[in-house]
Amino acid sequence: MAERVGKILIIDDEESIRDGCRQILSREGYRIEDTGSAIRGLKMALKDVYDAILLDVQMPKMSGLDVLRKLKVESDISAHVIIITGYGSIKMAVEAMKYGAFDFLTKPFSAIELRKVVNNVLNACSAERPDGDIPDLVGNSRCMKELKDTVRRVAYTGSTVLITGESGTGKELVARAIQKLSSRRDKPFVPVDCSSLVENLMESELFGHVKGAFSGATQSREGRFQTADGGTLFLDEISNISLATQARLLRVIQEQEVPRVGSSKADKVDVRLIVATNKDLRAQVDSGQFREDLFYRISVVPIDIKPLREHRSDIIPIAHHYLNIYIKRHKSRVRRFSEEAEKSLMSYSWPGNIRELKNTVERLCVLCENEIVNQSNILYCGQHKDMKVPVINSHSGRMTLVDVEKEHIEKALHHFNFQIGETAKFLGINRKTLRAKIRNYNINTDR
Secondary structure, eight states, X not given: OXXXXXXXXXXOSOHHHHHHXXXXXXXXXXXXXXXXXXXHHHHHHHHSOOSEEEEESOXXXXXXXXXXXXXXXXXXXXXXXXXXXXXXXXXXXXXXXHTTOOEEEEESOOHHHHHHHHHHHHHHHHSOOXXXXXXXXXXOSHHHHHHHHHHHHHXXXXXXXXXXXXXXXXXXXXXXXXXXXXXXXXXXXXXXXXXXXXXXXXXXXXXXXXXXXXXXXXXXXXXXXXXXXTSEEEEETGGGSOHHHHHHHHHHHHHOEEEOXXXXXXXXXXXXXXXXXXXXXXXXXXXXXXXXXXXXXXXXXXXEOOOGGGOGGGHHHHHHHHHHHHHHHTTOSOOEEOHHHHHHHHHSOOTTHHHHHHHHHHHHHHHXXXXXXXXXXXXXXXXXXXXXXXXXXXXXXXXXXXXXXXHHHHHHHHHTXXXXXXXXXXXXXXXXXXXXXXXXXXXXXXX
């Protein structure tokens, strides 16, 4: 076999691990050097240039974390470091990622897992990482620049990512951005809202089932893991899954095998996992609502998205971004915001974050009949009760809250040609509530 471009150093005090890794990777054509001493390995890594370093955590005289700190923090070497850790040391592996480790392997690992991680490293070494903007992530504030930089760095790894942030901050947008920059960009991206899964069917939805596995299972079907095979699986609101499902999910992540409900056989899958939550998972671990071992498994690379109120300089660019989208989608007469409207957008607290801003802009494009959006055209559906946002009728100079809601519903009904379902969906309420408001406000629904 022709020698590949790739020089790898193995630092592990277990001779069997070194021998196994050396044989597997040598057959792949990589140049391999190894040592059982952490101190000697540190000297080798600082003296020579390697593309990848396999580094054990638990070693005598000097720990792998100490070696990692000296290599990546104090010396900033170019080699990508892959941490080797035992099952009980996953927390330590997560700590290693903070010091610059590229990925980690949990003992015992298979030849397939080893080759996969090393290939990811070598691909990252040779890939040309984009330095330009990420179109889906709008904004130039310091925290947005940091977020984009993290997305670029994380995308080329195979690491599991935990995205945290308040509701509406754009966690799925970040997950999709990671997938688009990764080597799996041409493979499926499968989003799953765990909060919408019915408890007794959750495992079937995630892992699939065979015919007859339970009442109503008239045929076998794939779960979301099988659908995402080769690509990326995004589990949103992961804190909502039960402890029993958490146990099965942990096993799937460890084994990369998915046992269908009602079957003794497991499907082999290759899935990059990205999870998200708007809750404090650490607090849920402490209260016994979330498994600690699963927490460390999914939080290899944590990404926290700041709420919109903490990067207000991005509000107007984001508003313009969605304005351009919804002007075209709804063939709106709106063209731009007035100065007063922009000041109003900037001063609002946005408890619903980017999702609320996006919905506010869409409402404007649907309901506003002017080319220029004025402050009086803006209706903040998520405003706090203690906030006073002026909503003024240009004719009378004053409107009650009832008047505002009635006019808002009437405009929406007209826009959607009095289709109750479409109007209710747009307003964010159900059909029954909409019909009740139509009766209460005596709104004429004759076309």
